[in-house]
Amino acid sequence: MKKILFVCDEHHYPQGAFEWIRELRKQEHLSVKGLFFKAPAITTATRHPAAGKEDLPHFSNQDTAQFMDQCRNSDISSHTVEKSNTEWQKAFWEHESRYADLLIFSQELLYAGTAAHQPNGYMQQLLRWANCPVLAVPENTGAPEQLLVAYDGSPQSMHALKQCCLLFPQYGQLPVRIAYVKEEDSDHIPHLQLLTEYAHAHFTDVKILKLHWDSDKHFSTWVECFRNPLLITGAFGRSALSTSFKESFVTKIITDHVAPVFIAH
Numbered sequence: 001m002k003k004i005l006f007v008c009d010e011h012h013y014p015q016g017a018f019e020w021i022r023e024l025r026k027q028e029h030l031s032v033k034g035l036f037f038k039a040p041a042i043t044t045a046t047r048h049p050a051a052g053k054e055d056l057p058h059f060s061n062q063d064t065a066q067f068m069d070q071c072r073n074s075d076i077s078s079h080t081v082e083k084s085n086t087e088w089q090k091a092f093w094e095h096e097s098r099y100a101d102l103l104i105f106s107q108e109l110l111y112a113g114t115a116a117h118q119p120n121g122y123m124q125q126l127l128r129w130a131n132c133p134v135l136a137v138p139e140n141t142g143a144p145e146q147l148l149v150a151y152d153g154s155p156q157s158m159h160a161l162k163q164c165c166l167l168f169p170q171y172g173q174l175p176v177r178i179a180y181v182k183e184e185d186s187d188h189i190p191h192l193q194l195l196t197e198y199a200h201a202h203f204t205d206v207k208i209l210k211l212h213w214d215s216d217k218h219f220s221t222w223v224e225c226f227r228n229p230l231l232i233t234g235a236f237g238r239s240a241l242s243t244s245f246k247e248s249f250v251t252k253i254i255t256d257h258v259a260p261v262f263i264a265h
Contacts, residue, residue, distance in 0.1 A: 014106030016139035153190025156234035
């Protein structure tokens with residue numbers, strides 16, 4: 001059994017993210033905690049002069065009821081927690097995610113409308129603050145048919161691949177493409193022998209590629225060439241992915257909803 005955090009804000013129920021959870025349930029039992037946050041425009045705590053108390057978060061029953069009904073119908077153990085917008089804090093997410101195996105949310109719907117495009121400020125904070133692997137899912141996507149790994153030779157990129165193997169052993173039969181991107185003439189890939197040994201120990205169909213171009217400009221286009229891929233990467237907005245890959249390539253994939261992204265720090 002795995003513990004999953006399902007993150008949602010008011011009026012933006014992420015059905016696509018739940019469908020991923022439903023697919024994972026086919027492989028094993030799950031315990032899913034629904035974290036429902038109030039919308040920012042209406043959650044600033046207001047003080048009642050007479051009572052001296054703050055309003056407590058109160059969610060629409062429709063959102064929480066839909067989540068609980070879907071979990072019940074899919075034989076998923078679940079419970080919900082309602083939070084005010086002011087409780088969206090770094091300390092909360094670091095602590096909450098430390099005690100979870102996976103955090104999942106919608107690339108498109110998480111606090112949609114608070115910025116011109118995704119990832120908005122809330123999403124960027126969540127991607128940075130989470131202490132467990134994160135899965136950012138487009139609303140209209142199918143089950144993964146292949147894995148794409150953004151590899152830069154760092155310990156963080158290998159950590160992401162290992163976390164994916166541990167969380168999703170059922171993906172071992174899928175085709176895997178591990179891409180090292182660097183705009184140079186050399187065909188060198190860091191630690192290629194060890195990478196090859198590890199990949200073939202966990203997957204049956206593996207190709208390790210050196211792509212000789214700028215990841216910021218072309219990587220998302222390359223990802224779009226694949227049918228229902230899952231992209232695996234080691235960091236977002238941290239120093240880890242600094243040589244070949246940068247935050248901007250993940251940002252572009254999320255902005256354009258190109259593919260689900262699995263991020264493990």
